[in-house]
Amino acid sequence: xxxxxxxxxxxxxxxxxxxxxxxxxxxxxxxxxxxxxxxxxxxxxxxxxxxxxxxxxxxxxxxxxxxxxxxxxxxxxxxxxxxxxxxxxxxxxxxxxxxxxxxxxxxxxxxxxxxxxxxxxxxxxxxxxxxxxxxxxxxxxxxxxxxxxxxxxxxxxxxxxxxxxxxxxxxxxxxxxxxxxxxxxxxxxxxxxxxxxxxxxxxxxxxxxxxxxxxxxxxxxxxxxxxxxxxxxxxxxxxxxxxxxxxxxxxxxxxxxxxxxxxxxxxxxxxxxxxxxxxxxxxxxxxxxxxxxxxxxxxxxxxxxxxxxxxxxxxxxxxxxxxxxxxxxxxxxxxxxxxxxxxxxxxxxxxxxxxxxxxxxx
Amino acid sequence: xxxxxxxxxxxxxxxxxxxxxxxxxxxxxxxxxxxxxxxxxxxxxxxxxxxxxxxxxxxxxxxxxxxxxxxxxxxxxxxxxxxxxxxxxxxxxxxxxxxxxxxxxxxxxxxxxxxxxxxxxxxxxxxxxxxxxxxxxxxxxxxxxxxxxxxxxxxxxxxxxxxxxxxxxxxxxxxxxxxxxxxxxxxxxxxxxxxxxxxxxxxxxxxxxxxxxxxxxxxxxxxxxxxxxxxxxxxxxxxxxxxxxxxxxxxxxxxxxxxxxxxxxxxxxxxxxxxxxxxxxxxxxxxxxxxxxxxxx
Amino acid sequence: xxxxxxxxxxxxxxxxxxxxxxxxxxxxxxxxxxxxxxxxxxxxxxxxxxxxxxxxxxxxxxxxxxxxxxxxxxxxxxxxxxxxxxxxxxxxxxxxxxxxxxxxxxxxxxxxxxxxxxxxxxxxxxxxxxxxxxxxxxxxxxxxxxxxxxxxxxxxxxxxxxxxxxxxxxxxxxxxxxxxxxxxxxxxxxxxxxxxxxxxxxxxxxxxxxxxxxxxxxxxxxxxxxxxxxxxxxxxxxxxxxxxxxxxxxxxxxxxxxxxxxxxxxxxxxxx
Numbered sequence: 001x002x003x004x005x006x007x008x009x010x011x012x013x014x015x016x017x018x019x020x021x022x023x024x025x026x027x028x029x030x031x032x033x034x035x036x037x038x039x040x041x042x043x044x045x046x047x048x049x050x051x052x053x054x055x056x057x058x059x060x061x062x063x064x065x066x067x068x069x070x071x072x073x074x075x076x077x078x079x080x081x082x083x084x085x086x087x088x089x090x091x092x093x094x095x096x097x098x099x100x101x102x103x104x105x106x107x108x109x110x111x112x113x114x115x116x117x118x119x120x121x122x123x124x125x126x127x128x129x130x131x132x133x134x135x136x137x138x139x140x141x142x143x144x145x146x147x148x149x150x151x152x153x154x155x156x157x158x159x160x161x162x163x164x165x166x167x168x169x170x171x172x173x174x175x176x177x178x179x180x181x182x183x184x185x186x187x188x189x190x191x192x193x194x195x196x197x198x199x200x201x202x203x204x205x206x207x208x209x210x211x212x213x214x215x216x217x218x219x220x221x222x223x224x225x226x227x228x229x230x231x232x233x234x235x236x237x238x239x240x241x242x243x244x245x246x247x248x249x250x251x252x253x254x255x256x257x258x259x260x261x262x263x264x265x266x267x268x269x270x271x272x273x274x275x276x277x278x279x280x281x282x283x284x285x286x287x288x289x290x291x292x293x294x295x296x297x298x299x300x301x302x303x304x305x306x307x308x309x310x311x312x313x314x315x316x317x318x319x320x321x322x323x324x325x326x327x328x329x330x331x332x333x334x335x336x337x338x339x340x341x342x343x344x345x346x347x348x349x350x351x352x353x354x355x356x357x358x359x360x361x362x
Numbered sequence: 363x364x365x366x367x368x369x370x371x372x373x374x375x376x377x378x379x380x381x382x383x384x385x386x387x388x389x390x391x392x393x394x395x396x397x398x399x400x401x402x403x404x405x406x407x408x409x410x411x412x413x414x415x416x417x418x419x420x421x422x423x424x425x426x427x428x429x430x431x432x433x434x435x436x437x438x439x440x441x442x443x444x445x446x447x448x449x450x451x452x453x454x455x456x457x458x459x460x461x462x463x464x465x466x467x468x469x470x471x472x473x474x475x476x477x478x479x480x481x482x483x484x485x486x487x488x489x490x491x492x493x494x495x496x497x498x499x500x501x502x503x504x505x506x507x508x509x510x511x512x513x514x515x516x517x518x519x520x521x522x523x524x525x526x527x528x529x530x531x532x533x534x535x536x537x538x539x540x541x542x543x544x545x546x547x548x549x550x551x552x553x554x555x556x557x558x559x560x561x562x563x564x565x566x567x568x569x570x571x572x573x574x575x576x577x578x579x580x581x582x583x584x585x586x587x588x589x590x591x592x593x594x595x596x597x598x599x600x601x602x603x604x605x606x607x608x609x610x611x612x613x614x615x616x617x618x619x620x621x622x623x624x625x626x627x628x629x630x631x632x633x634x635x636x637x638x639x640x641x642x643x644x645x646x647x648x649x650x651x652x653x654x655x656x657x658x659x
Numbered sequence: 660x661x662x663x664x665x666x667x668x669x670x671x672x673x674x675x676x677x678x679x680x681x682x683x684x685x686x687x688x689x690x691x692x693x694x695x696x697x698x699x700x701x702x703x704x705x706x707x708x709x710x711x712x713x714x715x716x717x718x719x720x721x722x723x724x725x726x727x728x729x730x731x732x733x734x735x736x737x738x739x740x741x742x743x744x745x746x747x748x749x750x751x752x753x754x755x756x757x758x759x760x761x762x763x764x765x766x767x768x769x770x771x772x773x774x775x776x777x778x779x780x781x782x783x784x785x786x787x788x789x790x791x792x793x794x795x796x797x798x799x800x801x802x803x804x805x806x807x808x809x810x811x812x813x814x815x816x817x818x819x820x821x822x823x824x825x826x827x828x829x830x831x832x833x834x835x836x837x838x839x840x841x842x843x844x845x846x847x848x849x850x851x852x853x854x855x856x857x858x859x860x861x862x863x864x865x866x867x868x869x870x871x872x873x874x875x876x877x878x879x880x881x882x883x884x885x886x887x888x889x890x891x892x893x894x895x896x897x898x899x900x901x902x903x904x905x906x907x908x909x910x911x912x913x914x915x916x917x918x919x920x921x922x923x924x925x926x927x928x929x930x931x
Contacts, residue, residue, distance in 0.1 A: 055553050075559040088554040092572040102558035378751035381744040382804040389801035393781035461668045472676045478910040480863035482881040483903040486888050487682045490896050498701055542926035577929050595865045616776040633777040644772040
């Protein structure tokens, strides 16, 4: 069983000058899994990665690599490769030397080195640049060299620290696809740190959302998006941001202002929520906007802004008392100032308790 | 920009640069040319007339046994200065940067203290410490049953002691410079070598030293250029170049010729030779420490 | 394992500290010893018979106040000169464009590589012709500017965002006012530390002053100390050490107060 787990964090805590950057983190990563650590800047995701890499020591807790305590084995035995955010290429060595250096120091035979590197250079389209110095490369090329240097080691676990954040937007998608292809081919265990949710969604088998040094949720992209564990995850993932309304629980219905947004629902009955207030979350694409009111549950609103993205339009609707609702529509039927009615797709509504801000259904 | 303001700018540029330029012209550029001029004459610094002697002063530098000895001593000085004032501080700065975690700045502060002292004080202190009869070192060695040789009687030994005096003063200064250079190697590159499980000394040799080579070379050149001038003071205070020119170097010998022996022509020729050596060092510095001089292209 | 290694390096480093500092400790302690004690109990750090006699003898033999004043005056002249010329020149190099800038900068910086012997004879002749022998001005005049200073000031100016200077310039503020009201206040820490380095160096200067200052009444501290050292070994060490102790007080105080700035400036002189 334990062989299936490539990497495990047990109650790992990291303190800097008494403040906890990471507090009691538990994490299991399976062999061959692509795990993304996602969170806002300063949330501790890079620190987590650096601790896995052995560049920093946990203040308490344990990191197990292949079932062995990482602190008790040498960096060789850890068998990790890492790609740094700004690549950290050796500036005094050519592309080829950069890839070759670690292998040479660890006395991998010359033929084997040449064989491995030729293949990597080929895969990453770097063959013609192999004699250049890092200073003579573009951002995208540097990023590929950094990737190649990690690949050359053929390590079991591959750590990537925001590898795409320093390259142009146009190239980013291509580089992302490359990383994905590489993972499919080699089936390495990958831990990937990013603050970009699209990147995380596109790449990760699972995503761990980190905030305040804690894992808020760890699951597949689908569950993260559609069944967020708490309000933070719901708000952090998805653009435009999820709409949050404060609603009252009244026996069998949820009421926003005087409008019953969810009535007689089986869901509500199952939840057995106490009366009082709840947070209701609804993603903009699940807000249906109409010209005429068709039922009492629809909220009257005024269109405050329209942003036309071509493929779809984003409406900013003003409800009563400064509450704003964002909606994504595709029919482009509305203009600023229109009075409209917004209905919330009932099965897509998310409910969070008012105090703990946790999803009531997960 | 209109012509009036550009005229005004020209005037300001001139006004700002003038003080430096005038002082450099009067006390640096013209004197260099004048020294070059004097090196072709036989003169005693006072007499109203100078005799033109062509290249004779230069020829005597390379033929006169005393001058030859002094030139050879200078080479010995350079080698010693490089070891004492460059290699050792470099090694120690590497140790402090990569092999100890704490107290880096405490060492920096303490190591720097001797550079606050005048070399005259340094020379005096070391002539006491190294005094072959009554100094502490001699005292210690007597306890061990050996006697400290009288280093003032041997040119080579005197040179070593004189270099140690400057080493005491310069060590901390060069240490601070080199440590700063090492500090400018990006941490993530060092992290990358850790990920690649590169042994520490290998990492230093393959990554840190090549990346730090421009500042190291700068300190190396400075060690020679300043070191040769620094040893002037202890030579002048302690040995006056003795025994029999055994501890003199080209700079002290220039001074001796000029202001003690009143052989101005010889002194000037020696000075010009020194200048040429330093120019070669300057050329090397520009070549290896690229970008320093041409920051205003 | 690593910890053991680290601490053995600390032992080496502490030995270096001792080698560097012991001479200083001996200097101070011997300055309070009698001549006999300094010979018979030279390694005794706390003097057996502490005495101020060396200092009082010194006071009788030389005019200490005069020596200190001479040194202070000369060092102040040199320091002020180098700061003013250095700031002006650095400002011109940093914010003005003009023809031959690269060459001029190159020439300025190259002067670091000029050995003092190559200018010593002509400069001596000029100073003596100008009747400035035995005067602080005669010592200071040739060194009123300093290429290292220009380099250090330029590096300090690199830290001022150029947009700030441009913004003031667009407001039509004349450049001498920019220098006085913006650059100098921002650079104050650098100016103080660079000035401190200049001052300490000048305070300790020996070679050039020996050529210019021949009259004992014009001597600076290093020259006076030299008079107490004889090459034949007849030096009265306690006396010389007392004078050395007096001499180090000022540089040491400056260092203790501005230590962090001074070390930073020296560090920056090595970086590109």
